[in-house]
Amino acid sequence: xxxxxxxxxxxxxxxxxxxxxxxxxxxxxxxxxxxxxxxxxxxxxxxxxxxxxxxxxxxxxxxxxxxxxxxxxxxxxxxxxxxxxxxxxxxxxxxxxxxxxxxxxxxxxxxxxxxxxxxxxxxxxxxxxxxxxxxxxxxxxxxxxxxxxxxxxxxxxxxxxxxxxxxxxxxxxxxxxxxxxxxxxxxxxxxxxxxxxxxxxxxxxxxxxxxxxxxxxxxxxxxxxxxxxxxxxxxxxxxxxxxxxxxxxxxxxxxxxxxxxxxxxxxxxxxxxxxxxxxxxxxxxxxxxxxxxxxxxxxxxxxxxxxxxxxxxxxxxxxxxxxxxxxxxxxxxxxxxxxxxxxxxxxxxxxxxxxxxxxxxxxxxxxxxxxxxxxxxxxxxxxxxxxxxxxxxxxxxxxxxxxxxxxxxxxxxxxxxxxxxxxxxxxxxxxxxxxxxxxxxxxxxxxxxxxxxxxxxxxxxxxxxxxxxxxxxxxxxxxxxxxxxxxxxxxxxxxxxxxxxxxxxxxxxxxxxxxxxxxxxxxxxxxxxxxxxxxxxxxxxxxxxxxxxxxxxxxxxxxxxxxxxxxxxxxxxxxxxxxxxxxxxxxxxxxxxxxxxxxxxxxxxxxxxxxxxxxxxxxxxxxxxxxxxxxxxxxxxxxxxxxxxxxxxxxx
Numbered sequence: 001x002x003x004x005x006x007x008x009x010x011x012x013x014x015x016x017x018x019x020x021x022x023x024x025x026x027x028x029x030x031x032x033x034x035x036x037x038x039x040x041x042x043x044x045x046x047x048x049x050x051x052x053x054x055x056x057x058x059x060x061x062x063x064x065x066x067x068x069x070x071x072x073x074x075x076x077x078x079x080x081x082x083x084x085x086x087x088x089x090x091x092x093x094x095x096x097x098x099x100x101x102x103x104x105x106x107x108x109x110x111x112x113x114x115x116x117x118x119x120x121x122x123x124x125x126x127x128x129x130x131x132x133x134x135x136x137x138x139x140x141x142x143x144x145x146x147x148x149x150x151x152x153x154x155x156x157x158x159x160x161x162x163x164x165x166x167x168x169x170x171x172x173x174x175x176x177x178x179x180x181x182x183x184x185x186x187x188x189x190x191x192x193x194x195x196x197x198x199x200x201x202x203x204x205x206x207x208x209x210x211x212x213x214x215x216x217x218x219x220x221x222x223x224x225x226x227x228x229x230x231x232x233x234x235x236x237x238x239x240x241x242x243x244x245x246x247x248x249x250x251x252x253x254x255x256x257x258x259x260x261x262x263x264x265x266x267x268x269x270x271x272x273x274x275x276x277x278x279x280x281x282x283x284x285x286x287x288x289x290x291x292x293x294x295x296x297x298x299x300x301x302x303x304x305x306x307x308x309x310x311x312x313x314x315x316x317x318x319x320x321x322x323x324x325x326x327x328x329x330x331x332x333x334x335x336x337x338x339x340x341x342x343x344x345x346x347x348x349x350x351x352x353x354x355x356x357x358x359x360x361x362x363x364x365x366x367x368x369x370x371x372x373x374x375x376x377x378x379x380x381x382x383x384x385x386x387x388x389x390x391x392x393x394x395x396x397x398x399x400x401x402x403x404x405x406x407x408x409x410x411x412x413x414x415x416x417x418x419x420x421x422x423x424x425x426x427x428x429x430x431x432x433x434x435x436x437x438x439x440x441x442x443x444x445x446x447x448x449x450x451x452x453x454x455x456x457x458x459x460x461x462x463x464x465x466x467x468x469x470x471x472x473x474x475x476x477x478x479x480x481x482x483x484x485x486x487x488x489x490x491x492x493x494x495x496x497x498x499x500x501x502x503x504x505x506x507x508x509x510x511x512x513x514x515x516x517x518x519x520x521x522x523x524x525x526x527x528x529x530x531x532x533x534x535x536x537x538x539x540x541x542x543x544x545x546x547x548x549x550x551x552x553x554x555x556x557x558x559x560x561x562x563x564x565x566x567x568x569x570x571x572x573x574x575x576x577x578x579x580x581x582x583x584x585x586x587x588x589x590x591x592x593x594x595x596x597x598x599x600x601x602x603x604x605x606x607x608x609x610x611x612x613x614x615x616x617x618x619x620x621x622x623x624x625x626x627x628x629x630x631x632x633x634x635x636x637x638x639x640x641x642x643x644x645x646x647x648x649x650x651x652x
Contacts, residue, residue, distance in 0.1 A: 001163060005424045005611065007170045008436055008459040009101075011045055015462070016105045017058065017097075018042030021049050026062030031090025034210045035060060035097050057108060058100065059084045062093050072177070072212075073118035074099070083107050091177070091212040095119075098173040102455055104462070123297070123338075123367070123412040124442035125178035125216065126171070127262060128419075132156070132182065133189040142183050143373050143501075145380035146420030146427035151181050153421075155189065157200035161207035167419065168211035173459075174439030179208060179417075180216035184264040184301065191220050194247055195227050202254040214259035216299070221263060221283060222271040223247070234276040235286035244290040252294045260297035261287055262340070267304045280304070280325065281332035288334035299367060299414070300333075302326050302341045302357055309515040317527075317535035318515030319345040319562075322357045327540075331363035340367045340414055343393045345537070346516070348376050348416075349493040350384075350484045353549070353559055356540040358406050359398020367412035368393065372434045376494075377483055379502050380418060380427040382622040383596065384483040385476040387437040387449030394445040400544030407445025413438075428618050429611050432460065433476060450477065461607075468606040475596040482596070486589025486626045487633075489582045491562035492518045492526060495633065503625060504632040518561070520640050524568055525578070526561035538563055568641045582637050583645045586630040593619075593626040 022039050024032065039050050039060070063086055069075065071089030074096035078084070085096035099117065100107045129142040130149040140148045150164055151157060158164070171179070181204055182190050193201050194217065205215035224230040224243045234240055251258050265272030265283055273283035284300040291298055305321035326339060333339060339361065344352025348371040358368060370390050377384040394407030415438045418426045426432050436456040441447055457464065457472050464472075487504070488495040494516040497505045509516040518525055528534030530550050538549040548554050552564045557572045568579035576584065597619040604612050635652045638644065645651055 001166060003423055004163065004166070005429065007425055007432055008456055009170060009173055010460070010462060012462040013101055013104070013459050014038075014042035015046050016103075016108060017048070017100055018044075018046030019048045020057035020108065021051050021055060022058045022060065023051050023053070023056040024060045026093075027064075029062075029090045030210060031094050031212055032062060035090075035093050038097060056082060058082070060093055060097060061086045062090070063088055068116065068118075070118060072122075073116065075114055075116050076100075076112070077114040078107070078110065078112040083112075094172055094212055095175065101173070102459060104458070119175060119177075119443045120407070120445055121411065121413050121442055123178050123259075123414075124176050124439065125180065125259075125299075125367075125412065125414045126176055126372075126417040126419075126438075127180045127184065127218075127369075127414055128417045129183040129185070129373070130181065131187065131190060132193065133187070135187065138183075138185075141420055142185060143375045143416070144418075144420050145373060146418060146425060146431075147422035148420055150419060150421055151204050157203055161203060163421070164204060164207040165210065167425075168208040168213045170425075170435075171213060171439065172211035174436045175443035176439045177212055178214045178216060178259050180218055180259075180262045180299075182218045184218045184262055185268070185270060186218050186220040186264075188226065190218070191223060191226050193217060194219050194223055195250065198251055198254045205255045205258070209257065214257055215255060216259040216262055217251075218262040218264070219287075220271065221265045221273070232276065233271065235273050235278050235282045236276075241286055241289065244287060248290040248294065248296070252296075258294070258296060260291050260299065260336075262299045262301070263287065264301045264303065267301065268307050272304075279329060279332070281329045281337075284337040284339075285332075285334045288337040292334070292336050297336045297338055299338045299340045301369070302339050303347075305515065307515070308513045311511050311513065311517065314519075314528075315535065316515070317529060317537050319529060319537045320535060320540065321345075322355065323360055323540045326357055326364075327360040329364075330361040333364050335365070338365045338367050338412060340369050340412075342369050343390070346493055349491075350377055350389075350480070350487055351491045351558055351562075352493065353491070353562060354393050354396040354398070354406060356398070356545075358396075358410065359403075359542055360540070362409075365412075366410045367414050368406060368410045369414045369416070370438065372415045372431075372438050373418040374431065374434075375501055376496065377480075378622065378625075380431045381502075381618055382483055382593075382625060383428065383430050383475060383479045383618070384434075385430070385437070385453065385479045386434050387441070387453060387480075389480050390438065390441055391447075391449040394441060398545070399542045403542075405445070407441075413442035413445070415442075424611070424614060429615055430476060432456070453477070465606060468603055471599050471603045471606075474599050478592070479596070482589050482592040484589075485585040485592065486629045488518075489561065489585060489633070490526075490557065490578070491559040493562065494518070504629045506633060506636040519565055520637070522640055522642070524566050524570070525637070525640075526565040527563070528565045529563045534564075568637075568643055577643075579637060579641050579643045580646055583634055583647075583649070583651070586634050587649060590623070590626045590630045593623050597623055 074087040074092040087093040266274045287298040440452045529537035531539040
């Protein structure tokens, strides 16, 4: 498409494939047609040939019932000069094709024994917080930093869905297989997508389907009242259950492969079962029952807390809320109800502990939710590659050393998408790395994120000279920790401007009802979440972690202020005091941002001009923002503590 960045699928990435003789063998089907179209296009560009028989360099074969491959798995091998991809399902053949593209020339050299590739998670989903009608406060895309919606424009589905199809292609190439197309905060206009406007959702589903993407929809729990004219949405009322069953039948008549619903209930003003004295299991199971005959799933978000908290009350702790609400319900959810849990207990901060909910419901189907859109990590104006953060979450073992990791135990992975209608998809071109990394970690949660980053670089910048590869690694590898250094310290979180959440405001939420406090005073800073003297949040973890987090002496430094209120003179494992750590890291973070800007400037001769200019412009804003964070945070704590910087640097 003219003027649209190709992301990690530029034509040049297909050169090794497109220069070969390719045979596609086996039964036909829609996804096989997609594979065929990709091969024909690549061969047309680079001189290869789609052959019907005879010698071939690449065999793409769809077999009947390949052992252990399922619909999405594939086998890859190379022997006697032929590279072979074998799959038993159309999705598997498509993913195998993109595996060949990832390997490039390596796919066609030497010999390789048979390798089996299967996704670790059956559902690898993106949630779009897109509004059909532009919201007066949140705009077209809530927490979106990449322009308008890919799906909706001027109150209706976009007429030309070619870019949606291109989006599906990018997602399939990194392993994503599901998309929810509207905001979890369902307003009146969006509510109608479930019923009289389902045809618009069907059109979007049709554009995504050729790349194996199943479409999901966010719905309001109050739909029977809002849309059906009922007087109640009580999940145990027969009339309500019948209404949902009928609505779901209508959805599947329009979209036969519909994935299911995403629900935000009893959260931040959204309606839910609490209104009727019912539990979240009651609410989720009602929707699960309506979806089950059609093979659908309900994703029920666990983001439930009191957003009207009295800041004077230190016994109430937002971090506790999800565990308090949902852990007692373990085993009560239907088999096709998925509890969708944010990776941390608060709200996608740059540093949080892993949510204890992810280890507390062994009899419940769980999904871990991360945020690719950078609401609290620079809003795609700052470079912040989140692969290492997500990998830490997925490798965390809630029961301690012997138990399974989060990546092994959860059933699904979900991310809030960072994509809009911006020509570069993600606003900041380098933020594409977050989307790609999520897809690959959802496919294989134990993958090395740095290897995944190299994959993204290799695809996005094919045949890149080593200087460009080194430069891209330099600006991305440590960018999460750089962002952490110049923002909220030691896990305390937030300190952002209220509402839009961009830029520093140390006390911005300190006296608000949102439960996001740091409790800084003249003597110290941090939230006491210990069992002995605090809110008791630390005790929500299994014993090995509860013991680690309970004491400042054993708590990891990077989470110290999340779990404990400590004096400014408390000495960290680095040998620095808390106050000196705050000063030092904020100066270091700015220096690292400035160095990354210099590195990027030095790559101008190796990067397409429009892409380089966009990133360079964002680096100017990042450096400005980092300096503002440094000066506000350091000045705040100097004035609170009265302790000067040991190095005598300017603090205001």
